[in-house]
Amino acid sequence: MTYLRPNFRHPDAPTNRIGFTEKDYEGALSTLCAGCGHDSISSAIVSACFELSIEPHRVAKLSGIGCSSKTPTYFLSNSHGFNSVHGRMPSVTTGANLANRDLIYLGVSGDGDSASIGLGQFGHVVRRNLNMLYVLENNGCYGLTKGQTSATTDLDSVNKAGVNNPFEPIDLTKLALQLGATFVARSFSGDKEQLVPLIKAAISHRGFAFIDVISPCVTFNNNPGSKKSYDFVREHCEATATIDFVPMQEEITTAYEPGSTKEVTLHDGSVIRLQKPMTDYRPDNRHAALEALHRAEQRGEILTGLLYIDEDPSDLHDTLNTVSTALNALDEEALCPGNKVLQSINRSFR
Amino acid sequence: MEVTNTADPEYFHRVVDCQYACPAHTPVPEYIRLIAQGRYDDAYMINWESNVFPGVLGRTCDRPCEPACRRGRLGKDGSEEPVAICRLKRVAADNKDNILSRLPAIPSNNNGKRIALIGAGPASLTVARDLLPLGYELVLFDEQKVAGGMMRSQIPSFRLPEKVLNEEIDFILRDQVELRLGKRVDSMKAVLDEGFDAVFIGTGAPKGKELNLPGSEECTANIHVGVSWLSSVAFEHTTRIGRRVIVLGGGNTAMDCCRTARRLGGEDVKVVVRSPRETMKASPWEIEDAEHEGIPILNNHVPKEFIVENGRLVGMRFEKVEAQYDENGKRSLVPTGEDPVVIPCDDVLVAVGQENSFPWIERDIGIEFGDWDMLKVDTRTFATTNKKVFVAGDAAIGPENIITAVAQAHQAAISIDKYCMGQAIDDRPAPGHTLISQKMGVHEWSYSSSVADDPRHVVPLIATDKALADRKVEVELGFDRQLGLEEAERCLNCDVQTVFEAKRCIECDACVDICPTDCLTMIGNSEEGQLRENLTFPARNVEQPLFISDDLATGRVMVKDENVCLHCGLCAERCPTGAWDMQKFLYRVTQAGKACQL
Numbered sequence: 001m002t003y004l005r006p007n008f009r010h011p012d013a014p015t016n017r018i019g020f021t022e023k024d025y026e027g028a029l030s031t032l033c034a035g036c037g038h039d040s041i042s043s044a045i046v047s048a049c050f051e052l053s054i055e056p057h058r059v060a061k062l063s064g065i066g067c068s069s070k071t072p073t074y075f076l077s078n079s080h081g082f083n084s085v086h087g088r089m090p091s092v093t094t095g096a097n098l099a100n101r102d103l104i105y106l107g108v109s110g111d112g113d114s115a116s117i118g119l120g121q122f123g124h125v126v127r128r129n130l131n132m133l134y135v136l137e138n139n140g141c142y143g144l145t146k147g148q149t150s151a152t153t154d155l156d157s158v159n160k161a162g163v164n165n166p167f168e169p170i171d172l173t174k175l176a177l178q179l180g181a182t183f184v185a186r187s188f189s190g191d192k193e194q195l196v197p198l199i200k201a202a203i204s205h206r207g208f209a210f211i212d213v214i215s216p217c218v219t220f221n222n223n224p225g226s227k228k229s230y231d232f233v234r235e236h237c238e239a240t241a242t243i244d245f246v247p248m249q250e251e252i253t254t255a256y257e258p259g260s261t262k263e264v265t266l267h268d269g270s271v272i273r274l275q276k277p278m279t280d281y282r283p284d285n286r287h288a289a290l291e292a293l294h295r296a297e298q299r300g301e302i303l304t305g306l307l308y309i310d311e312d313p314s315d316l317h318d319t320l321n322t323v324s325t326a327l328n329a330l331d332e333e334a335l336c337p338g339n340k341v342l343q344s345i346n347r348s349f350r
Numbered sequence: 351m352e353v354t355n356t357a358d359p360e361y362f363h364r365v366v367d368c369q370y371a372c373p374a375h376t377p378v379p380e381y382i383r384l385i386a387q388g389r390y391d392d393a394y395m396i397n398w399e400s401n402v403f404p405g406v407l408g409r410t411c412d413r414p415c416e417p418a419c420r421r422g423r424l425g426k427d428g429s430e431e432p433v434a435i436c437r438l439k440r441v442a443a444d445n446k447d448n449i450l451s452r453l454p455a456i457p458s459n460n461n462g463k464r465i466a467l468i469g470a471g472p473a474s475l476t477v478a479r480d481l482l483p484l485g486y487e488l489v490l491f492d493e494q495k496v497a498g499g500m501m502r503s504q505i506p507s508f509r510l511p512e513k514v515l516n517e518e519i520d521f522i523l524r525d526q527v528e529l530r531l532g533k534r535v536d537s538m539k540a541v542l543d544e545g546f547d548a549v550f551i552g553t554g555a556p557k558g559k560e561l562n563l564p565g566s567e568e569c570t571a572n573i574h575v576g577v578s579w580l581s582s583v584a585f586e587h588t589t590r591i592g593r594r595v596i597v598l599g600g601g602n603t604a605m606d607c608c609r610t611a612r613r614l615g616g617e618d619v620k621v622v623v624r625s626p627r628e629t630m631k632a633s634p635w636e637i638e639d640a641e642h643e644g645i646p647i648l649n650n651h652v653p654k655e656f657i658v659e660n661g662r663l664v665g666m667r668f669e670k671v672e673a674q675y676d677e678n679g680k681r682s683l684v685p686t687g688e689d690p691v692v693i694p695c696d697d698v699l700v701a702v703g704q705e706n707s708f709p710w711i712e713r714d715i716g717i718e719f720g721d722w723d724m725l726k727v728d729t730r731t732f733a734t735t736n737k738k739v740f741v742a743g744d745a746a747i748g749p750e751n752i753i754t755a756v757a758q759a760h761q762a763a764i765s766i767d768k769y770c771m772g773q774a775i776d777d778r779p780a781p782g783h784t785l786i787s788q789k790m791g792v793h794e795w796s797y798s799s800s801v802a803d804d805p806r807h808v809v810p811l812i813a814t815d816k817a818l819a820d821r822k823v824e825v826e827l828g829f830d831r832q833l834g835l836e837e838a839e840r841c842l843n844c845d846v847q848t849v850f851e852a853k854r855c856i857e858c859d860a861c862v863d864i865c866p867t868d869c870l871t872m873i874g875n876s877e878e879g880q881l882r883e884n885l886t887f888p889a890r891n892v893e894q895p896l897f898i899s900d901d902l903a904t905g906r907v908m909v910k911d912e913n914v915c916l917h918c919g920l921c922a923e924r925c926p927t928g929a930w931d932m933q934k935f936l937y938r939v940t941q942a943g944k945a946c947q948l
Contacts, residue, residue: 006916007803008430008866009867010887010914012888013887029864034860034924035925035926036858040863042863189859190858190859216858218856218926219926230858231903234857234904
């Protein structure tokens, strides 16, 4: 087994705006099963952060437990990391974000971690609109414990032993939409052309951004009859639109036929461009998104792409009216203003 | 683009850059791995079979393999150097045990065919090596008293010790070849009249060019033709040279001349070259070695006159020039108009080129000559227009190098064998090749797949004062076993091929994601120019092939840019279905013998 990736990269590998190559965003060599969709997602995160010229030390990656939650080791080695308790990534992220609002929060979770043990945590982080990217690496099974069906296993999906799943799945994109998430998308680990711009847009979004990434478990859930196998997903994907992300620093140079694209401008001036959108697709309408999801489901299709976005929402810090400076940047006097201030606060409650 | 036909051995052969670039196609990565495993005898024999003179070539080869080495293409802006292939070959030769028992047996009964080999240099010796085990009776002719040809007469002992050369000549001749040494062949007709079944010409390009300038007639005693002078030093007819020496010429012979002069009393030795340094013919490392011994190289100086005073050579006059290129890239050396440069000297060595010389071949015996008095040669069979006469090496094509002579001589040996066996010589044998999986376990390979980061190791040299004190002291000490092992680990194992089977691929992207150099792309097929541009990193080195798979389930194809593949095996390790596999490709040029007879 090779534990180290060779150090050579393509001699023409470019550097980004801040002088890093993509290699500077990589992590350790994956120990997941060969062919795991999660590795492709890690690779997409690496590309997205490289292309956005994010300083690696400005990112905190947080996860729970499971195959998905191992993956932060495999990308962004130079970033902060926190591997938390099963299903509790959202509360750890909430705490971290409230303490230091200057970092980019990248939460990675799986279907077990988010839709079973962590379902409650998931609901609350959505409704609080915490400024973070929540990546759900959704393989529809418990891959780490030999592939039992999970809460997101589709109805009538056949497992490796040939048994049909009799239960309705929990669709976390629908749940997120219903609970007020301000950026909701779905993608497929095998489609980086869609996934990378979605991650870039989600990172640039100020507020809670949720991407449900279908990520086939090549060892336990890639059999015929599975609804989360590479073949099934590839055959049943239906994108809302082709997505393109133009960061704020870049000039928009490509010309498109009028009417063929929709554009969404984010708070920082970045633009999400949606090409060849589906008829009646409206990325700014929560109900339309839910309806589109239902309709695709009835057709037996998987709707991918950007489902919904609120261009400039208020996040948890706005709602709580917190101090605009990260706590670690405040001096002692500001953090501990002393007895006099405490007394006056106490007085205000009487 | 069309689907790549990997069943054609030439495809994978091309991927093994070093082996492909080697005229003899020595399986380089194969012997480097054996060196790393300490199997020096095996490494030596692989070389010996292919290039006949591993010890000699491990010191003197022109190493076309090294500029071709993939490793040299991996660094940003050329920052990575190729594997020291040539000096690793020497490691195998230096550390081998007694390999006599592994040499092919020479049959006690000969096959009744008698072959004359004229000239005892690398070409004739290679033919002898190939034909002796097949039962041929061989007669070797040379004007010198000892076999070796230019390897003995022109390569100085401080680069190639005599005992290394002698040993490898003995491996070939093994007292089984009739030697007619010490007497120059003056008549090809006389040789043919002796009734040989075939005659091989391996006389090289023995004649050094002279330089006729004002003054050259008046001081011939101090103007020497480089190759003749080197030969005279090698056979100890010359033991001294003047204190101040000018060497004219920018090739490897000039480098050997100046370094030899330093050892024969030359204290102030200069190399003077007409052209700019970039276009000097000498190998960069030979230039480096000369400079290391305190020999300046003056470029852009065109010799104009030998300055003679009182019948004695006292110096040379040069005109300074600069290279200018016209729109077709054709170079002319244009005088700069500066004052002429006068360099005082006691002796001049002229190393400005070599020529073939065939005054001994009669023109009425069916051997035709072409332009510049060169033999007419078929460069595939190395036959001349006389069906009994074959030629290879410098004698066939003009001055090249040892490894080219060896490669051609193998082909000539095949032709001689076929001709003597009454077969058509045009029908050439196909190369032998094998392709075998190196998978040992789920994630385990039989080769060292990790890629070492080490920069190229430098070959240790003996102290310059010691080297200059005796012309027979070898300058390079060679890699010891430890350094040899470390250098061997730099080899990327390009012969362990990435073999892809499209029907097993589930397009999970694992290989594409893991590939350190991003040389894999799954993409819609298109014509080559477009496809090369469409890859993750555009494949702009068009010398290097693209691998195109059969159609995948989605209609895309797997494209691999062979240019920067590290052969690290990660694509195969991360492949869940075994669509990628690492398979060792061994390509061997077929040599004379049973394999090429019909």
